[in-house]
Amino acid sequence: MADQQLSLAETLVDPRLGTNARLDAIGKVIDWAPLEKLAEQVHAGRLGRKPYRASAMIRALYLQMLYGLSDPGLEEALTDRLSFRRFCGLGLDEATPDETTICRFRLTAARKGVMQACFEEVNRQLDARGLIVRSGTLMDATLLAAASRKPDIKQGAGAGLEREPGASWTRKNGKSHFGYRLHVATDQGFNLIRAVVLTPAHVGESLVAETLIQGDEKAVYADKGYEHKGRRARLKARGCKDRICHRSHKHQKALPYWQTQRNKLIAKRRAVVEQVFGTARRVFGYARARSTSFAVNLADIFRLATVFNLRRVAGLPAT
Known part of the structure; x- marks a missing residue:
């Protein structure tokens, strides 16, 4: 108190x-x-x-x-x-x-920008106590539904909403989604959130990856959505282990056996970051955006990240 x-x-x-x-x-x-x-x-x-x-x-x-x-x-x-x-x-x-x-x-x-500043201050304190581990950064993203109802499909698949301009369309698993994409990076030790980025739904994972990579980690773990030759080269140049999954290309029928096995090993390590999204939905009830304002939704994401970290350090269960 x-x-x-x-x-x-x-x-x-x-x-x-x-x-x-x-x-x-x-x-x-x-x-x-x-x-x-x-x-x-x-x-x-x-x-x-x-x-x-x-x-x-x-x-x-x-x-x-x-x-x-x-x-x-x-x-x-x-x-x-x-x-x-x-x-x-x-x-x-x-x-x-x-x-x-x-x-x-x-x-x-x-x-x-108070909530972002508070998030950074909390992480500074946790880091000073040695609770942020730099052995690896785990990256992932999830879709977040807009606060508004989806635009009428008759307006066209790319139609947006004037009252919620920050939201956009994307497709996943054959279904259309209207809203945002939440990008998260956690540490490999306590799974504390080190960075969060909110974008319109159409912005893919790879475009945000450089913002999530901290630059002080010893390894980067991510799924195939983050694969990029230049990114792999940059990680190698600074001595950071590349633990980004491989994906097949249009001239490749299937991944070689070694890449398939490598992906499975990476997936086991990377899966921990998904606790963030599960906790947001099940514990905080944060299944969709709560405002039509992008700035307010971003502040909510920083609040969510702060509370998630406080819960983790306090030893409270993730689910």
């Missing part, structure tokens, strides 16, 4: 009330002060009534992602659940931010 003096009401209740082992573990993983300092940017230059403390609001946004809550749902939970109030440092005698306040803070934080 954020440092603050207990109210009279809190001194009279059983200290066990509102305890939550999961939130207690997450709260102790990092030093929250730098994140709370970054969150103060949201209120910079604000006029009018005194805003809620940035420290409480930034923690509330992580609770929202952790439990898959809407803005009204978060308001209700902060009013109803003592463990949420304790995590955010809200005293029993303090008012609770309403859904409008939460929405405005969330949107402003997205516009100012």
Whole structure:
């Protein structure tokens, strides 16, 4: 809980009330002060009534992602659940931010890049503790449905939506998808997320690979979608092990036996990164984008990555 003096009401209740082992573990993983300092940017230059403390609001946004809550749902939970109030440092005698306040803070934080800065700060702290392992980087991507319904197919397969310009079409396994592609890089040790990129769905994995490769790893693991001769050459030139799967080409009926076996070995190592997508869907309820704004969706992805890492380091199960 954020440092603050207990109210009279809190001194009279059983200290066990509102305890939550999961939130207690997450709260102790990092030093929250730098994140709370970054969150103060949201209120910079604000006029009018005194805003809620940035420290409480930034923690509330992580609770929202952790439990898959809407803005009204978060308001209700902060009013109803003592463990949420304790995590955010809200005293029993303090008012609770309403859904409008939460929405405005969330949107402003997205516009100012606060969630990305917080993600980078968390990773800096985890790295300082030796928790980010550089033995290898695992890369993968998944499709994320748009917040809006798919455009009418009668408008053409490439038709977009004016209200959600960041989303686009792609095809996978013979089916059309409209939305985004989430690209992720994790470390080979604790499977912590080191980099995330959000693109329109039509942007393929290989185009984003150089952004995901950190440059300090000893190996890069990826499926055949990341294969590129130039990339293999660059990895070899800097002494980084190339663990990118091979794929067949138009003049090649099938992969040689050694490449097939190599792909199987790589797939076993690389598969761990898929826990990110499983956790996002099953634990966080993040199966589709929640906004028509690309900037807001990107901020959500950084929130998701931050909470995923905090859960991992706190020793909470991935599923």
